[in-house]
Amino acid sequence: MNIAIIGLGNIGGSFAKSIRASFPNYKIYAIDIDTVTLDKAQSIGLIDGGSDDFTAIIPKADLIIFSVYPTLLKNLVESYVPYFKNGVVITDVTGVKSSVINQIEPLLPxxxxxxFGHPMAGRENRGLEFSSREVFIGANYLITPTSRNLEENIDFLKNFVKQLGFGNISVITPAFHDEVIGFTSQLAHVIAISLINSDDTNRNTKQYTGDSYRDLTRITNINEKLWPELFMMNKDHLIKHIDNFKVQLDKLTQAIENDDVSTMENMMVESTKRYMDLHDLNEE
Incomplete structure (x- = not known):
């Protein structure tokens, strides 16, 4: 099988490393505007070939993995369409689905x-040097099929990512994907950004932090070009989740202002229960 990875950065590189380890007989090709990265990847045997000219690779690809920003995807697919191999299976890694799918599907033969898929794995740093096979091990993978997808190809993708080491593989609708990711991922980033930006920069906070602050702010080492795209493309869901978060924050603020220990205790008991339920689910 010939696999083409479009974008050999953090996630694209992680796919290449994982495929190389899990499917040693597969041929891995990459397309990227950074020819230095491509040359390096080929020199260490990570890929079998790379180019900034897609016409040299796309026609022979049986599986194409797009690992690019969501706003780039439409233009790339539009350019690649005349070169797609008959029967090619394509997937992506974008963190928003409904709007992307609506743009892409009308273009496809x-x-x-x-x-469309979404590996729930990755690191904050950018570039091939930060890619890792291990980041996929045990991670969740979301697949969002539509009515035009063939069942046999959905099964192929499920088995393929399972072999790469992903743990729970969920098949969900694009709409549910955007709703739940708006909460579990995008809202978490909104809160972390707001938290660290509310700090007093003259306090030299790093001398006084513990695990709680470090855990809450880890994801603020963020790709400032990618995440605004994700926020805007999923803004309806995200704003709803922000509003719900504000309700809980206001409730806790009012309890603190009023010395309402009972409300604070009840909120903490409820949060502990929800955390334990989530922890039990993840253990399964």
């Missing part, structure tokens, strides 16, 4: 099956 019947002979190309684009099954």
């Amino acid at each position: 019947k002979s190309a099956d684009f099954i």
